[in-house]
Amino acid sequence: MARLCEGRVAIVTGAGRGIGREYALMLAEHGAKVVVNDLGGARDGNGADIGPAAEVVAEIKAMGGEAVANGADVSDWEASKAMIDQAVSTFGKLDVLINNAGILRDRMLVNMTEAEWDAVIKVHLKGAFAPAHHAAAYWRDLNKATGESVNGRIINTSSVSGIYGNIGQTNYGAAKMGIAGFSIIASRELRRYGVTVNCIAPGALTRLTEDLGPPVTDERREAMSPRWIAPIAVWLASEESAEVSGRMFEASGQTLAIAEGWHRGPTVKPVSDPTVLGPIVKDMVARARKNAGMDGQDLD
Numbered sequence: 001m002a003r004l005c006e007g008r009v010a011i012v013t014g015a016g017r018g019i020g021r022e023y024a025l026m027l028a029e030h031g032a033k034v035v036v037n038d039l040g041g042a043r044d045g046n047g048a049d050i051g052p053a054a055e056v057v058a059e060i061k062a063m064g065g066e067a068v069a070n071g072a073d074v075s076d077w078e079a080s081k082a083m084i085d086q087a088v089s090t091f092g093k094l095d096v097l098i099n100n101a102g103i104l105r106d107r108m109l110v111n112m113t114e115a116e117w118d119a120v121i122k123v124h125l126k127g128a129f130a131p132a133h134h135a136a137a138y139w140r141d142l143n144k145a146t147g148e149s150v151n152g153r154i155i156n157t158s159s160v161s162g163i164y165g166n167i168g169q170t171n172y173g174a175a176k177m178g179i180a181g182f183s184i185i186a187s188r189e190l191r192r193y194g195v196t197v198n199c200i201a202p203g204a205l206t207r208l209t210e211d212l213g214p215p216v217t218d219e220r221r222e223a224m225s226p227r228w229i230a231p232i233a234v235w236l237a238s239e240e241s242a243e244v245s246g247r248m249f250e251a252s253g254q255t256l257a258i259a260e261g262w263h264r265g266p267t268v269k270p271v272s273d274p275t276v277l278g279p280i281v282k283d284m285v286a287r288a289r290k291n292a293g294m295d296g297q298d299l300d
């Protein structure tokens with residue numbers, strides 16, 4: 001088997017279970033050395049011997065790969081910096097950062113608490129920003145020192161809940177749509193150093209989603225296995241993907257697709273009098289493409 005990520009060094013956040021665990025395992029299968037981050041249970045800050053992350057590290061080592069555990073809360077600024085430093089001090093460099101860690105606190109807008117909003121925004125948005133910032137600073141310094149493209153990769157995690165919009169998830173959807181915008185901007189900023197930034201909007205049965213849909217059968221478990229999402233992550237992590245940046249990939253056991261971004265639709269000249277706007281706006285709305293539903297197709 002050709003190995004796509006031979007010798008590359010990758011951090012995967014939230015990799016103790018679910019989708020992140022599959023990323024870590026497949027990256028290792030393809031020759032990458034992996035920092036397996038997961039908050040785990042008790043947090044002592046040094047990242048050693050932490051439950052779920054340590055188990056994934058053991059799995060990678062058992063198949064002959066190299067990995068190390070990290071217990072950082074990715075939304076913690078200093079802990080994120082230490083995680084980037086750990087990759088470099090352990091494996092000599094960093095090539096790939098996959099921001100995958102996440103939580104849910106679903107609630108209808110009218111019932112959502114401030115704490116539920118803050119927790120989700122913190123883990124997803126700051127938890128993508130903090131590691132990305134520290135990794136980007138590392139790559140910029142490396143680029144300046146060597147004058148060469150660093151072939152760095154940031155792969156962020158969005159969701160159809162955000163880019164298309166799922167009821168009951170204003171907090172999570174706002175964070176995931178925020179990550180989409182963040183990724184496009186970061187892809188433009190970091191291109192000069194040879195760093196690409198892409199997003200994956202995954203769909204899988206994991207601890208996060210198991211109790212949300214219909215009953216879990218063996219057939220559904222296989223069709224919705226998080227394993228289906230790892231191939232696109234591994235390809236994006238590889239040097240082969242250097243030309244692809246600022247993209248949103250939908251990935252699941254059912255589909256691999258590119259979700260296209262916002263585009264300007266019907267346009268008119270600005271109007272100074274709001275009383276004449278009624279028919280103008282109704283005509284523009286009638287001519288505009290409808291927003292997409294959760295399947296990525298135009299809503300009826």
Ligand code: NAP
Pocket residue numbers: 013014015016017018019020037038039040041052072073074075100101102103123127157158159160201202203204205206207208209226
């Ligand atoms: P999961 O099985 O619950 O895995 C998420 C992991 O993130 C957990 O292992 C959790 O660790 C870790 N984590 C949470 N907060 C963290 C923090 N502050 N710092 C470090 N690690 C943290 O869920 P998943 O389904 O694999 O989700 C992975 C990503 O995909 C998430 O960003 C999620 O929003 C996104 N996503 C998933 C789906 C889906 O269908 N499953 C759909 C759209 C988007 P501990 O619990 O051990 O602390």
